[in-house]
Amino acid sequence: MNAKLETAATAAPTAPIKRRERRNPLDYSSMRWMQIVLAGNFMFLYFPILALVAFSFNDSKRNITWQGFTLKYYEKAWNNIALHDAFMNTMTIATISTLVSTTFGTMLGLAIYRYKFPGKALYDGWIHLPIVIPEICMGVSMLAFFAAMNIPLGIFTITVSHIAFSIPFVAVVVRARMSGFDPSFEEASTDLGANQWQTFWNVTFPYMMPGVVAGALLAFTLSLDDFVITFFTSGPGSTTFPIKIYSMVRFSVTPEVNAASTALIVITLTLTITAMTIQSRSARRQGK
Amino acid sequence: MIKMGRSTLSGVTRRNFLMGSAAVGVSLVAGAGRGQAAEEKRVNVYNWDTYIGEQTLGTFNARTGIQVQYDLFANNEELYAKLKEGNPGYDVIFPSDYMVELMITTGVIVPLDHSKLPNLKNIHKNFQNQAYDPGMKYSAPYMWGTMGFGYRKSKFDKAPDSWGAVYDPAQASKYSGKIALLGDQRVVIGSALKYLGYSMNSTDEKQIAAARDLVIAAKKHIKSFAEDNGQDLLLSKEVDIAMEWNGDIVQVMEEDSDLSYVVPKEGSNVWSDNLCIPKDAPHPENAHAFINHVLDAKVNAEIANTIHYATANAAAKPMLLQEDLDNPAVYPPEAIVATCEAIVDVGDNTRLYDEAWTAIQAA
Amino acid sequence: MEDWRKSKAAFAIFMAPATFWLLLFFTVPLAIIWVYSFGERGPQGQTELAVSLENYARAVEWIPLKILWKSLWIATISTVICLLLGFPLAMGVAFAPKRWKNPLLLIVILPFWTNLLIRTYAWIAILRISGFLNFGLEWAHGLLDAGFGVIGMPGLMGEFQPLELLYNNSAVIVGLVYVNLPFLVLPLYATLEKLDKSYLEASLDLGAGQWRTFFSVTVPLTMPGIASGVLLAFILSLGTFLTPDLLGGTDSMMIGNLIAQEFGPSRDWPFGSALSFVLMYVTFFVLWLRATVASRSSGVGEAG
Numbered sequence: 001m002n003a004k005l006e007t008a009a010t011a012a013p014t015a016p017i018k019r020r021e022r023r024n025p026l027d028y029s030s031m032r033w034m035q036i037v038l039a040g041n042f043m044f045l046y047f048p049i050l051a052l053v054a055f056s057f058n059d060s061k062r063n064i065t066w067q068g069f070t071l072k073y074y075e076k077a078w079n080n081i082a083l084h085d086a087f088m089n090t091m092t093i094a095t096i097s098t099l100v101s102t103t104f105g106t107m108l109g110l111a112i113y114r115y116k117f118p119g120k121a122l123y124d125g126w127i128h129l130p131i132v133i134p135e136i137c138m139g140v141s142m143l144a145f146f147a148a149m150n151i152p153l154g155i156f157t158i159t160v161s162h163i164a165f166s167i168p169f170v171a172v173v174v175r176a177r178m179s180g181f182d183p184s185f186e187e188a189s190t191d192l193g194a195n196q197w198q199t200f201w202n203v204t205f206p207y208m209m210p211g212v213v214a215g216a217l218l219a220f221t222l223s224l225d226d227f228v229i230t231f232f233t234s235g236p237g238s239t240t241f242p243i244k245i246y247s248m249v250r251f252s253v254t255p256e257v258n259a260a261s262t263a264l265i266v267i268t269l270t271l272t273i274t275a276m277t278i279q280s281r282s283a284r285r286q287g288k
Numbered sequence: 289m290i291k292m293g294r295s296t297l298s299g300v301t302r303r304n305f306l307m308g309s310a311a312v313g314v315s316l317v318a319g320a321g322r323g324q325a326a327e328e329k330r331v332n333v334y335n336w337d338t339y340i341g342e343q344t345l346g347t348f349n350a351r352t353g354i355q356v357q358y359d360l361f362a363n364n365e366e367l368y369a370k371l372k373e374g375n376p377g378y379d380v381i382f383p384s385d386y387m388v389e390l391m392i393t394t395g396v397i398v399p400l401d402h403s404k405l406p407n408l409k410n411i412h413k414n415f416q417n418q419a420y421d422p423g424m425k426y427s428a429p430y431m432w433g434t435m436g437f438g439y440r441k442s443k444f445d446k447a448p449d450s451w452g453a454v455y456d457p458a459q460a461s462k463y464s465g466k467i468a469l470l471g472d473q474r475v476v477i478g479s480a481l482k483y484l485g486y487s488m489n490s491t492d493e494k495q496i497a498a499a500r501d502l503v504i505a506a507k508k509h510i511k512s513f514a515e516d517n518g519q520d521l522l523l524s525k526e527v528d529i530a531m532e533w534n535g536d537i538v539q540v541m542e543e544d545s546d547l548s549y550v551v552p553k554e555g556s557n558v559w560s561d562n563l564c565i566p567k568d569a570p571h572p573e574n575a576h577a578f579i580n581h582v583l584d585a586k587v588n589a590e591i592a593n594t595i596h597y598a599t600a601n602a603a604a605k606p607m608l609l610q611e612d613l614d615n616p617a618v619y620p621p622e623a624i625v626a627t628c629e630a631i632v633d634v635g636d637n638t639r640l641y642d643e644a645w646t647a648i649q650a651a
Numbered sequence: 652m653e654d655w656r657k658s659k660a661a662f663a664i665f666m667a668p669a670t671f672w673l674l675l676f677f678t679v680p681l682a683i684i685w686v687y688s689f690g691e692r693g694p695q696g697q698t699e700l701a702v703s704l705e706n707y708a709r710a711v712e713w714i715p716l717k718i719l720w721k722s723l724w725i726a727t728i729s730t731v732i733c734l735l736l737g738f739p740l741a742m743g744v745a746f747a748p749k750r751w752k753n754p755l756l757l758i759v760i761l762p763f764w765t766n767l768l769i770r771t772y773a774w775i776a777i778l779r780i781s782g783f784l785n786f787g788l789e790w791a792h793g794l795l796d797a798g799f800g801v802i803g804m805p806g807l808m809g810e811f812q813p814l815e816l817l818y819n820n821s822a823v824i825v826g827l828v829y830v831n832l833p834f835l836v837l838p839l840y841a842t843l844e845k846l847d848k849s850y851l852e853a854s855l856d857l858g859a860g861q862w863r864t865f866f867s868v869t870v871p872l873t874m875p876g877i878a879s880g881v882l883l884a885f886i887l888s889l890g891t892f893l894t895p896d897l898l899g900g901t902d903s904m905m906i907g908n909l910i911a912q913e914f915g916p917s918r919d920w921p922f923g924s925a926l927s928f929v930l931m932y933v934t935f936f937v938l939w940l941r942a943t944v945a946s947r948s949s950g951v952g953e954a955g
Binding site for chain 1: 332334336337338357358359360361362366369370373374376377378520523524539540542543
Binding site: 038041044051065104105114117128131134136138142160163165167171175176177179181211215217218225249258265269272273 | 662664665668670672673680681684687736739740742752753756757760761762765767768769770781829833837840841842872876879880882890892914915920927930934935
């Protein structure tokens with residue numbers, strides 16, 4: 001079963017040799033026009049990031065003209081305790097929110113794909129609501145709710161809200177992934193004597209995985225970057241990175257803001273790569 | 289959820305952890321545990337960013353042993369939205385003039401105990417009886433300033449000292465596409481009202497409509513309603529004249545000597561920020577101690593010299609930087625300030641401004 | 652053992668956590684705002700509960716409708732561009748060798764781990780008169796000018812005039828495309844990745860060209876992913892307010908800005924709530940329209 005999926009995923013390299021000689025028509029990544037399109041796309045994605053990284057080394061108080069190279073804004077950002085706290089808060093919230101919303105959202109996406117139940121269309125519309133609702137409206141509603149329930153604002157309320165608005169994003173992606181799943185794979189697995197639990201983990205789950213990863217990335221990105229809802233649900237001591245940035249930027253974007261953002265990208269990237277490496281190593285050890 | 293509190297490495301104390309876990313089940317925490325007698329050595333300050341001295345918090349901690357938890361907001365409306373449903377736990381906040389008035393009428397802030405604020409005597413007499421809070425019952429004045437034009441000197445024969453520079457088509461057409469106004473309904477419509485000779489706080493439907501039409505007519509020359517970044521537009525030469533708050537222009541004047549600031553002669557907005565204590569503050573004693581500290585002449589001078597804003601503190605004056613005192617963008621001539629008005633909350637008439645502003649944007 | 656795919660208990664276990672969470676921490680709060688939308692603004696901007704449809708009447712007046720219409724247009728254009736850019740990007744990642752997939756995905760998402768505000772300011776630094784793009788153009792212009800000088804036609808290019816790229820609706824669209832790209836690319840990737848490549852091979856073997864294969868095999872088979880991605884990008888563009896605020900000109904107000912204005916400076920929460928609900932109804936109408944059109948146009952797979 002797994003083998004069949006593997007073949008599908010790696011069809012290109014294992015294609016018949018004759019075809020490879022005249023270049024595999026599905027090996028898009030080696031086609032010139034595709035490379036040009038992708039290069040253009042990545043330029044579009046990274047041009048602004050390069051601009052902001054470049055300015056973080058600019059020896060001027062503002063991001064207007066290049067005045068020379070300096071590392072002093074990194075030093076300044078490094079010594080800015082408030083920035084550290086904001087960073088830690090953001091990471092804590094984003095991690096918990098991603099874990100919880102990915103779990104719940106995946107289960108939801110799977111259930112909507114799998115089950116038919118009365119009022120499904122309505123339910124489907126309902127879970128899209130958090131995506132549809134304007135952020136500020138959701139922020140205000142959360143604030144009103146927590147105030148009415150006498151729940152003190154802080155990391156807890158921010159995380160709760162982030163999970164709420166991330167779940168639908170994960171569910172939408174997982175469900176889109178599952179929509180083409182062929183249930184005969186599962187049947188074949190059970191026919192071959194695997195129990196349901198094994199079938200789920202060995203057949204369904206691996207198939208679903210890219211959707212889960214994509215959903216988790218969306219959830220993490222949403223949480224890391226959210227300002228509006230976070231602002232309304234934050235309390236004393238729960239200033240996050242975006243809140244800090246928004247208040248800093250009121251007085252214009254200084255290279256310090258850029259330095260802090262650059263550091264944030266580097267740290268997040270390092271953490272993610274580490275996590276991915278550990279995960280793929282342990283996956284290999286388990287022989288998956 | 290309890291796990292969350294533990295895994296939070298920094299910035300979250302035991303107290304927050306307790307709050308978080310209490311929130312899971314019961315909702316009894318809000319009023320409880322805030323004993324009057326012995327306050328914990330802590331004060332939660334909610335301020336604008338870069339709006340305090342470099343040493344203020346450190347000297348406060350050294351003097352009193354109280355730890356400052358410092359959080360940030362970006363505008364008055366956010367501050368109000370946050371507090372109007374109940375105080376999330378802040379002890380000292382920094383609202384502007386009209387917001388103080390609004391917060392008094394809606395019961396968001398509580399009266400100050402003057403016996404705990406001996407340094408209130410340092411406040412300049414001009415600020416002791418502001419219309420929004422006569423006698424400083426609820427608010428201790430902090431910094432003040434004006435709204436006006438930042439402009440590129442080399443592009444102007446003389447300083448654009450009238451709102452006509454943007455609202456008179458003959459003048460504005462010379463700078464077509466090189467003008468930025470603020471993205472703020474009250475000050476933009478207010479400036480047009482001033483140009484027409486009315487009050488910035490007009491509640492007359494016809495006057496506001498006239499101001500609206502004036503701005504709509506000027507729109508073809510205006511590049512952007514800048515979201516409080518007009519100073520950047522000036523510095524990068526995107527525009528030659530920008531309606532802005534003085535403090536923002538002061539900052540870019542340090543970088544580019546070709547930039548200057550002027551308050552139009554028809555009069556403009558004068559604003560002032562204040563220290564207040566919100567209702568249900570968990571540490572009112574410490575809040576008073578903090579406000580009194582900020583009002584100290586020496587502490588206050590250090591703040592003003594760091595952030596280059598005009599202070600409302602008369603006792604601090606001898607210690608202020610001469611360059612700030614001489615800078616008309618920081619301390620404009622008194623005659624000009626006399627023509628300026630503070631923004632006042634206009635109650636139900638806010639809707640007139642709201643609809644005029646939406647019409648301007650959609651036109 | 653009962654098959655979990657048919658078991659009611661399994662269904663409940665899968666549905667319960669998310670349903671509970673969204674009920675308690677989204678729907679109940681939203682209900683408060685729904686009640687607000689029938690209320691009245693007090694003189695100081697308090698929300699006074701009432702049963703009045705006035706806010707809805709205001710929300711469908713000419714000016715808000717005009718702004719809403721404009722927002723729908725901008726969201727549509729930016730979503731279409733997003734799709735044109737995002738499809739090859741998603742394909743590039745999905746068709747890459749297996750060990751490259753996750754790293755490539757990371758490369759795609761990485762720019763979005765920078766703060767939205769900072770990214771938008773970076774676009775300002777690129778697009779403004781003294782921005783990187785104009786610097787590049789000026790440099791190219793200088794090269795060309797020198798070139799024409801060499802062949803004896805100096806000054807043919809004339810003086811370099813920097814382009815005014817910021818503070819207009821095109822800048823807003825560029826900003827929106829940039830901000831919402833990952834929301835389109837990720838669902839699309841998740842569907843493209845599972846695409847059984849033997850279908851494509853069959854199509855190619857049968858003599859269909861790459862384009863024909865793309866439009867008659869790849870697109871129909873990945874329709875659920877396209878639909879979800881377009882849906883996310885469109886809805887998020889529709890409700891945006893930061894991008895038009897920072898990159899837009901004097902006529903770039905979108906419905907999200909109007910809603911932010913009501914919750915912010917105008918302190919008219921009831922009207923802001925009503926506007927939010929009108930926006931929601933319009934969005935659902937668009938979704939319904941899409942579903943109807945999709946079901947009518949010969950069964951192109953499951954939509955949404």
